[in-house]
Amino acid sequence: MGDxxxxxxxxxxxxxxEGIYPALIMANGARAEGIEANLFFTFFGLDAVSKRYHEHIKVATVGNPGLHLATLIGGLPGMPRLMTRYLERKMDKLDIPPIPEFIEMIADTGAGLYGCKASCDLFDLTKDxxxxxxxxxxxxxxxxQLAAGGQIIYT
Known part of the structure; x- marks a missing residue:
């Protein structure tokens, strides 16, 4: 084995x-293994920690090749909500918590959560x-500086 x-x-x-959960799962897994973990939320990733949006995250159905849906189908009204509910039900059966609860759990393990200043400035967001x-x-x-000496993962 290596390092x-x-x-x-x-x-x-x-x-x-599908853009937020991989990062949360990886951070949670890292903490479970005793690995220090920090999350840096930038651009639209800030929605995961935005009081306004974190409870309303949806699946991107247009142009998402992983769904194996034609773009026309993915763009139908209600399709993002339908796919989101479908995945949420499947995740609930696997005991994967909703994003707000997952964020809280990860923070409680000692992981660091940080917003990107440039993105917050761009979207007129403050810590509040x-x-x-x-x-x-x-x-x-x-x-x-925070990441020095560790691995950086981009999701």
Whole structure:
């Protein structure tokens, strides 16, 4: 076996269900293995920690090749809600929590959650607009310092 991973820093850049969950699952798994984990929410990934949006994340059905749906079908009214409900039911059976609960669980394990300053500035967001589990809004330079000596994962 090679070296063990001691720290991961995960960049969350997408604001869809299938864009956010992989990062949360990886961070949760890292913490369960005793690995230090930090999540850096940037661009639309900020929706995962936005008080306004974190309870309303949907599956992206248009142009999502993983769904194996024609773009025309994915664009039908109600399709994002239908696919989101379908996946939420399947995840519930697997005991995968909803995003707000998952964020809280991960923060409770000691993982760091941070908003990207440039993205927050772009979308006029302050720390008050984000869920309380977000420790701070930091610059990319701060993120690199935080990630130093560990692995960076981009989702």
């Amino acid at each position: 063990t991973i001691e720290k991961v820093s995960i960049i969350v850049s997408k604001g869809s269900l 607009d984000l869920v309380p589990q977000v420790q701070d809004i930091i610059t990319v330079g701060d993120f690199y």
